[in-house]
Amino acid sequence: MEKELLEGQVRLVNEVIRKGICVRCGACVGLCPYFQYHDGKVVVADRCEAGTWRCIQICPRIPYERASLYEHFYQIKEQPQVLGPYKRIIAARSAEMQIRDVAQYGGVVTALILFAIENGMINWAVLTDRGESLAPRGLLCNSREQIIACSGSRYTASAALQEVNLAIKSGKQGIGFVGLPCQMEALSRLALSEPEGRERFSSIALRVGIFCTWALDWRRLRSYLEAKGLTGIAKKYDIPPPPSEIFVVETQDAKMELPLSEIRKIIQPGCKFCEDMTAEFADISVGTLEGEEGWNTVILRTDKGVELFDRAVQAGMLEEKQLPASNLDHLKEAASNKRKKALQAREEGEDG
Amino acid sequence: MDKVSTTEGGKRMLLQANEAIARGALEAGIIFAAGYPGNPSSEIIETLAKASHDLPIYVEWSVNEKVALEAAAGASFAGCRAICSMKQNGVNVVSDFLTNLSLSGTKGGIVLVSCDDPGGISSTNEEDARAFAPLSDIPLLEPSSPQEALDMTRWAFDLSEAIGNIVMIRSVSRLSHSRSDVVVGGLPDFTARPYFDTQVPFHTFPIITKHQARHEKLKAAEDLFEKSSFNYYRGAQRPELLVIGSGCAVDYALDAIQTMNLWERVGVLKLGTTWPIPRRLLLKHLQKCQHILFVEDVDPFIETHVKAFAAERAQELGLKVFHGKGSDELPSCGELRPAQLLDFFGNYFNLSWGAENFTNKVETLINGRIPPREFGFCPGCPHRGSFYAIKTALAWDDRDGFVSGDIGCYSMAIWPTGFNQLKSVHAMGSGLGIACGYGKLENFGFEQPVITVCGDSTFYHAALPALVNARFNNADILLVVLDNSATAMTGFQPHPGTGKTAMGEPTQPVDVVAICKSMGLDVYVGDPYEMKQTAEKLYELMQQRGPRVMVLRRKCALVQGREGGFPYGMHVDQDLCIGEECGCGRYCTRIFRCPGLIWDKEKKKAVIDQVICVGCGICAEICPQGAIKKELK
Numbered sequence: 001m002e003k004e005l006l007e008g009q010v011r012l013v014n015e016v017i018r019k020g021i022c023v024r025c026g027a028c029v030g031l032c033p034y035f036q037y038h039d040g041k042v043v044v045a046d047r048c049e050a051g052t053w054r055c056i057q058i059c060p061r062i063p064y065e066r067a068s069l070y071e072h073f074y075q076i077k078e079q080p081q082v083l084g085p086y087k088r089i090i091a092a093r094s095a096e097m098q099i100r101d102v103a104q105y106g107g108v109v110t111a112l113i114l115f116a117i118e119n120g121m122i123n124w125a126v127l128t129d130r131g132e133s134l135a136p137r138g139l140l141c142n143s144r145e146q147i148i149a150c151s152g153s154r155y156t157a158s159a160a161l162q163e164v165n166l167a168i169k170s171g172k173q174g175i176g177f178v179g180l181p182c183q184m185e186a187l188s189r190l191a192l193s194e195p196e197g198r199e200r201f202s203s204i205a206l207r208v209g210i211f212c213t214w215a216l217d218w219r220r221l222r223s224y225l226e227a228k229g230l231t232g233i234a235k236k237y238d239i240p241p242p243p244s245e246i247f248v249v250e251t252q253d254a255k256m257e258l259p260l261s262e263i264r265k266i267i268q269p270g271c272k273f274c275e276d277m278t279a280e281f282a283d284i285s286v287g288t289l290e291g292e293e294g295w296n297t298v299i300l301r302t303d304k305g306v307e308l309f310d311r312a313v314q315a316g317m318l319e320e321k322q323l324p325a326s327n328l329d330h331l332k333e334a335a336s337n338k339r340k341k342a343l344q345a346r347e348e349g350e351d352g
Numbered sequence: 353m354d355k356v357s358t359t360e361g362g363k364r365m366l367l368q369a370n371e372a373i374a375r376g377a378l379e380a381g382i383i384f385a386a387g388y389p390g391n392p393s394s395e396i397i398e399t400l401a402k403a404s405h406d407l408p409i410y411v412e413w414s415v416n417e418k419v420a421l422e423a424a425a426g427a428s429f430a431g432c433r434a435i436c437s438m439k440q441n442g443v444n445v446v447s448d449f450l451t452n453l454s455l456s457g458t459k460g461g462i463v464l465v466s467c468d469d470p471g472g473i474s475s476t477n478e479e480d481a482r483a484f485a486p487l488s489d490i491p492l493l494e495p496s497s498p499q500e501a502l503d504m505t506r507w508a509f510d511l512s513e514a515i516g517n518i519v520m521i522r523s524v525s526r527l528s529h530s531r532s533d534v535v536v537g538g539l540p541d542f543t544a545r546p547y548f549d550t551q552v553p554f555h556t557f558p559i560i561t562k563h564q565a566r567h568e569k570l571k572a573a574e575d576l577f578e579k580s581s582f583n584y585y586r587g588a589q590r591p592e593l594l595v596i597g598s599g600c601a602v603d604y605a606l607d608a609i610q611t612m613n614l615w616e617r618v619g620v621l622k623l624g625t626t627w628p629i630p631r632r633l634l635l636k637h638l639q640k641c642q643h644i645l646f647v648e649d650v651d652p653f654i655e656t657h658v659k660a661f662a663a664e665r666a667q668e669l670g671l672k673v674f675h676g677k678g679s680d681e682l683p684s685c686g687e688l689r690p691a692q693l694l695d696f697f698g699n700y701f702n703l704s705w706g707a708e709n710f711t712n713k714v715e716t717l718i719n720g721r722i723p724p725r726e727f728g729f730c731p732g733c734p735h736r737g738s739f740y741a742i743k744t745a746l747a748w749d750d751r752d753g754f755v756s757g758d759i760g761c762y763s764m765a766i767w768p769t770g771f772n773q774l775k776s777v778h779a780m781g782s783g784l785g786i787a788c789g790y791g792k793l794e795n796f797g798f799e800q801p802v803i804t805v806c807g808d809s810t811f812y813h814a815a816l817p818a819l820v821n822a823r824f825n826n827a828d829i830l831l832v833v834l835d836n837s838a839t840a841m842t843g844f845q846p847h848p849g850t851g852k853t854a855m856g857e858p859t860q861p862v863d864v865v866a867i868c869k870s871m872g873l874d875v876y877v878g879d880p881y882e883m884k885q886t887a888e889k890l891y892e893l894m895q896q897r898g899p900r901v902m903v904l905r906r907k908c909a910l911v912q913g914r915e916g917g918f919p920y921g922m923h924v925d926q927d928l929c930i931g932e933e934c935g936c937g938r939y940c941t942r943i944f945r946c947p948g949l950i951w952d953k954e955k956k957k958a959v960i961d962q963v964i965c966v967g968c969g970i971c972a973e974i975c976p977q978g979a980i981k982k983e984l985k
Contacts, residue, residue, distance in 0.1 A: 032935045033943070033976045038748035038891065045747045046771075050937035133892075 009034055009048040009055060016061045017044055021270035023215065025179070026138060026159025027186035028055035030166045037159035040135030040218025057193035060185040061270055069188050069281055073302075082336045084280025088300045089328065091289050092309075092320040103151045104238070105288045106296035108318060109178055109208055110151040112284065115312040116176055117142055122205045123174035124167060128158040130233055135218040138163030140172075153210070155237045156218040157268065161186055168203045176206035181276035184209045188281035206308065209279020211287025211297070213338060214271040221266055225249060230256060241290045273349065275342035277335040284309060290327060297323060297331060357403035361538025369498040369527045372534050373465055374399035376505025377435040378407065380461065381540040384427035385411045386420035388813065389842035390439030391474040392525040393467035397437055398845070401854040408542050413845050413854040416780070416813040417442030418449050421464060425453055428462040428518075429554050430546035433509050437465040441759075441779060443481040445814070447488075450518070454488040454566055455556040457516045460544070461509030467523045470649040471687035474525075474841070476759045476777055478685065480650035485520050485627040486657075489566045491573040492520045492627035493582065494598040495527065499534045504582060504624060506537060511576060515569040522626075524649045526600045526687065574628040582624025585637055591619035593675075593700065594640055597647030598623045598654060604690040605647045612697050612705050629657045638662060638669050645696070646676035649688050675700075728769040731948040732909030732918060732968035734836055735762045737880035739770040740944070740974070741904075742803055742832065744883070745890035746773070753801035753894065756790070757783040758815075760807035761841045762834050768945055774805070781806060781814025784831055788818055791827030791899075801894045805832045809839040809847040811864055822899040823871045830893050831901045833864055834880075836908040844911060868901045875901045881970050909966060918967035920982040922948070926957040928979035936976050944974050 012035075016022050022042050029037045034048040035055065056062055070076050074085040083089070093106030099114075100107045116122045127150035129139040138160030141147060161183050167175050177187060184207055191201035225231070236250040239260065247263040249256050279285040283305035289295040298320075300306045312318045354365050356375050367375065374396050377385065387397040401411045414420035417438040424434035438446065443466045450464070466481040485492035493508055495501040501523065508519040556562055577583065587609070595605045595618060602622045609618050621637045623630070638644065638658075646655035655676045662672050677684045681696055694705040729736045739762070746753040757763060757774040758781055765774035776786055787804035806815040811833050822829045839845045846852040848862040868875040876893070878886040886904060893900045912918060930936045940958050941951045948965030949958055958979070969982040 032937070033939045033974065034937070036744075036747065041748070041750055043747045043750045045744060046939075046943045048937045049942070050932065050934045054934050 007056065008050065008053040009044075012053075012055050012059055012062065013044055016059055016270075017042065021061050021273065023061060023182045023268055023270040023274070024157035024159045024218075025060055025183040025186045026157075026161035026163075026165075027058045027060070027183070027190070029159055029162035030164075030169070031055065037137065037162050038134070040156060040222075042159055054193060054197070057197070058186050058189045060182045060189070061273065064189065068192060069185070072192055073188060073281055080280075082332050082339060083278050083299060084276070084285075084301065086299045086301045087303070087306050089323055090298050090300075090320050091292070091295050091323045091327075092298045092313075092318050093295045095316055095319050099148065099151065100294060102148060104153040104236070106294055107151065108286050108296040108298055109210065110148060111317045112208060112286075112308060112312055113147050113176055113178065114144060115315065115317045116206055116308055117147065119311070119315075121174075121308060122176035124172050125176045125178065126160055126163045126167060127178050128154055128160045130154070131218075132233060135222075140167050152236055153238075155216050156221060157182075157215045164204070168200050173203050174205040175203050176208065177204060178208045178210065179279075180210055180212045180215065181279040182212075182274055184279045184281040185276065206304065207282040207284075209282030209285040211278050211285065212274075213277060213334070214267045214274075216263065217266050217268050224262070224266055228256060228258065230254060272345040273342055275339040277338040278331070287331075289323075290330060297327065355402075355406065356399050357406040359536055361536060364533050364535050366531055367498050367502070367534040367536075368395060368529060368531045369495065369501040369523060370395035370467070370529070371399045372498040372502035373437070373505045373521070373523070374403065375534075375536055376502040377433075377463070377509075378403060378409070378539055379502070379537045380433055380506045380509035381542060381544060382433040382435050382509070383409050383542060383544050383546075384424055384432055384434035385409065385436070386414045386423045386434070387437040388414055388417045388420055388442055389839050389845040390442055390467075391842055392469055392523070392528040393437045393439045393442070393465065394842050394845065395528070396435075396465060396467075397854060398843070400435075401856075404855045407539075411854050413847065415848055417445040421446045421449055421453070424462055425449075425458065425518075427546065428458040428460040430460065430548045432460040432544045432546045434460060434462050435465065435505075436463070437467070439475065440466055440468040440479040440481040441475065441477065442466070443484050444479075444779070447484060450484060450490075451488045452556050454490050454517055455559065455562040456554040457562075457565070457569070458512060458518050458554075459516070459552075461512035462518045463505065463508045463512060463521060464518055465505075465521045465523065467525070467528045468650060469525050471525075473687070476763065476779065478650060480653060482522050482626065482653045483651065489570050490518055490520050490627075491515070491570065491577075491625070492522060494522050494624055494626050495582075496599050496602050496622065496624070497527070498530060498532045500582065500624060501527065502534055502536065511573060514576065515572045517566065517569045520627075522599070524599055524687075570628055573625075574630060577625035577628070577630040578632050580625050580630070583622065583630055583633055585619060585621050587619030588616055589619075589640075591641050592617045593619075593643045593645055594637060595620045595645045595647055596623065596634075596637075596654060596658060598626050599649055601647040601649055601688050604688060604693045605645075607690055608693040608697050608705075611694065612701070612703055614697060614701065617701065618697075623654060626654055627657075629654065629661060631661055634658060634661060635665060635668070638665075638672070642671070643673045643675065645681075646674070647682070647688065647693065652677040652684070726769070727764045727767050728945070728947055729761065729764060730909050731946055731964050732912065732966040733761070734880035734904070734906035734909065735765065735770065735834060736944075736946060737883050737906070737970050738762075738805075738832070738834055738886070738904045739765045739773050741878075741880065741883045741886035741890060742805075743771040743773050744887035745894060746801075746803070748887070748891050749801055749894050751800055753803065756787045756802055756804045758806055758810055759841075760810055760834070761836075762805055762807060765805075771943070779814070780810050781816075781818055784815045784818040784822070784829070787829045787831070788822050788825065788827045791822065791829040792825065794828060801830070802828075803830045803832055803890070803894070805834055807840075808833060808835040808837065808849050808864060811835075812848045812862065816867070819868070819873075819899070819901075820871065823873060826898055828897055829899050830890070831899070832890070833901065833903045835864060835903050835905040836911075837905070838908040838911050840908040840910065844908070864903055873899055873901050875903060877903045877905055880904045880906045881968065883970060883973055909968065913966060918969070919984055920967040920969040921985045922960045922965050922967055922969065922971070923981050923983075924958045924960055925979045925981055926952075926955060926959070928977045929957040929975075930977055930979075931956045931958065940971060940975060940980065944971060946971055949980075
């Protein structure tokens with residue numbers, strides 16, 4: 001019994017939550033009453049003594065063989081190049097001004113989700129809302145208004161996979177999910193998990209990943225911003241391209257530039273172990289296009305991703321253009337740096 | 353059925369000792385009674401409150417014990433007889449006034465009854481309140497039967513008036529709640545008319561003079577005790593062992609001696625007047641033999657004082673061998689049990705009392721039929737919802753927050769029924785006082801949020817000064833008043849918030865929310881049954897600073913049960929229940945633990961115990977599968 005318990009919730013608590021390296025992806029939330037997400041944190045509400053442990057099998061911070069995911073999703077055995085497997089990489093933006101106005105960069109994610117819903121490729125989307133007095137959280141939605149309201153980057157985690165878990169539990173099919181690389185990892189691990197991971201994963205019809213270097217700890221970000229006099233819902237967070245070294249926060253009535261060096265202090269500690277910048281386990285991954293305001297870099301990784309993107313372009317929802325070679329080089333360099341740092345952090349972590 | 357308030361003198365009644373105390377007070381002609389509920393004392397005031405419908409007496413539940421005794425003293429100063437009752441903890445609350453009152457002296461007969469709870473069966477402590485008698489220099493009487501409880505109480509008022517000071521009576525749980533037939537005395541005509549003689553003030557000055565007078569009063573009491581029929585000797589003229597004791601413990605000794613047929617070898621000096629100890633009487637009996645055994649509940653009170661006296665008179669008495677708590681031959685903690693005395697006599701005289709026969713008899717009767725039970729909130733208890741919400745909010749907050757509490761039904765939250773949330777329990781109101789300390793540690797790096805809980809009755813009793821302190825010193829505290837609109841643990845006595853007095857008269861309710869608001873505190877009212885909403889509000893309040901108050905209001909489930917019951921019929925849809933599987937792990941029966949939810953061992957599913965479940969409906973919210981269904985009855 002003792003040994004079994006150590007393989008269950010206790011292990012997740014000891015190795016992830018207590019260590020403070022939970023990245024708040026939400027994969028373990030919504031499966032049971034024992035883990036809960038509240039105001040930017042995944043917390044342990046009670047101690048579980050169950051004999052099967054889905055939570056352990058899908059947590060991206062519990063060490064596992066990444067090769068198994070490459071093999072399952074891409075049928076490759078060796079570590080792919082630094083941006084992960086893909087079919088095409090291009091620059092794109094939403095054709096709609098209304099979307100571009102509220103989007104972080106080019107509005108590609110919002111446009112793709114809208115298109116996928118409107119064309120029946122997905123029935124539901126799980127996105128991340130803007131939060132109010134509490135942290136942003138996942139939102140199960142299917143209306144244009146809701147989808148547009150979720151546009152823009154949060155710079156914090158939202159545990160939105162909780163909503164995916166709840167949606168699957170309530171029998172929803174055709175779910176599209178937009179999330180960070182850690183969430184894509186967790187969702188992909190679900191496909192390989194026992195006892196009914198594959199079956200549950202079959203409810204997922206689309207995975208759209210967002211590029212991510214790190215995410216901030218929401219509660220610390222809120223206190224930091226409150227100390228700077230910024231309260232209320234942020235309209236937009238942004239980090240202009242180097243060498244600016246600033247973090248820009250826009251609220252309803254203020255815009256403030258804060259030193260990135262201070263912001264880096266409130267990065268989630270668990271992010272340092274993440275080696276994936278471009279969300280390798282997604283159908284499509286989307287990020288900024290540095291140097292060109294209002295455009296996104298888009299990586300099409302699966303046939304499904306290519307099909308959705310091409311149909312959206314044909315339908316006039318998206319505009320695409322070639323990705324400049326210098327951007328691709330820079331993206332690879334950034335992704336490579338993140339991977340190197342993560343592997344180094346893991347070695348240090350293991351030594352420690 | 354015969355009533356305590358109307359039965360004629362000379363009649364025999366079946367009375368609980370607490371009722372007998374009340375009857376004794378009535379026979380003494382009290383016109384005033386005050387107290388604060390607390391097991392095992394509550395029935396005294398309850399009996400008198402009922403009697404107030406037939407007799408011209410005034411009875412109140414006071415806001416706390418100190419105020420109760422002060423109010424009773426007012427009646428005494430005005431020349432009337434008054435009684436004041438409480439449990440042992442109450443005497444601590446009273447003590448500041450008591451040690452002053454015994455200096456000023458009293459006029460109309462006044463009696464303080466302390467019902468001690470050996471073993472702390474329904475208390476936060478085990479305490480021997482007799483210590484307050486020597487501390488205050490007041491006479492102490494200890495009845496050992498319901499009859500004696502009546503006779504002693506009636507006489508205590510005469511004694512009080514004879515010496516001009518308050519008299520203390522000490523009962524214990526086992527006596528207070530025992531019933532036996534009692535021959536009652538006659539009732540007086542209650543003609544006392546209160547009048548305060550302005551020529552005779554009551555104060556403690558000059559202190560040394562008054563202290564001296566207090567000692568003289570005590571001496572006068574001792575003179576009366578020497579002749580008191582509450583003290584008697586029974587047994588051999590030249591015993592091998594002399595038993596000295598008081599209260600129920602003496603009865604246990606008498607039974608043991610009878611059972612073991614030791615009347616030829618043992619003598620018993622039963623003391624009913626235990627402070628000051630009747631020295632002449634003791635001298636006479638101590639001379640009878642060398643070996644002395646003390647039997648009494650909780651502390652070695654008689655033992656210590658008799659030993660000191662024997663030392664003083666060692667020249668006459670010679671060397672004595674003392675047996676009891678001091679020699680570790682009887683336990684120093686816990687309620688004294690008859691078997692312990694049988695064991696003592698067995699060892700002492702090298703005799704068997706057949707312990708095995710009793711054990712076998714008990715085992716045959718029980719035959720494994722008593723299931724293990726843990727302390728638990730009743731089904732439908734609002735505290736379960738409150739602590740579930742508190743637990744949830746503390747988990748969400750995730751800064752190692754905790755709950756500081758005090759005494760009430762909600763003290764059971766130190767156990768799984770309240771999710772082990774309560775981390776400190778002491779005296780009435782102490783949870784909030786302690787929180788005032790935590791609430792000022794921030795500058796030293798203390799970051800754990802603290803929630804403090806108190807009941808509604810406790811709020812008035814002792815939490816109010818601590819709340820004023822928190823406001824005054826701007827302590828970071830979040831007070832949760834668990835307002836179940838009852839003094840539930842002690843038996844639903846009215847309190848200042850209920851709008852009804854002990855005598856059943858309507859009164860303006862003292863509003864907790866209005867009090868807090870008048871202090872400039874932000875107050876929120878929530879419903880313990882709305883656990884999620886309550887948790888969200890608590891979480892929000894935990895992020896704020898300074899003193900904050902949330903009142904969680906829902907009637908005690910037992911009161912609700914009497915007033916029409918609950919709206920829902922509950923059942924578990926066993927097709928939806930996943931039992932021990934991942935995703936639940938028996939959450940309802942293992943974590944939530946309402947006694948209305950039980951585990952169907954054969955089907956490995958949860959099920960509602962329809963006999964126990966009252967239909968409050970709150971467990972429907974916690975089932976991860978939505979398998980617990982509620983339907984309007």
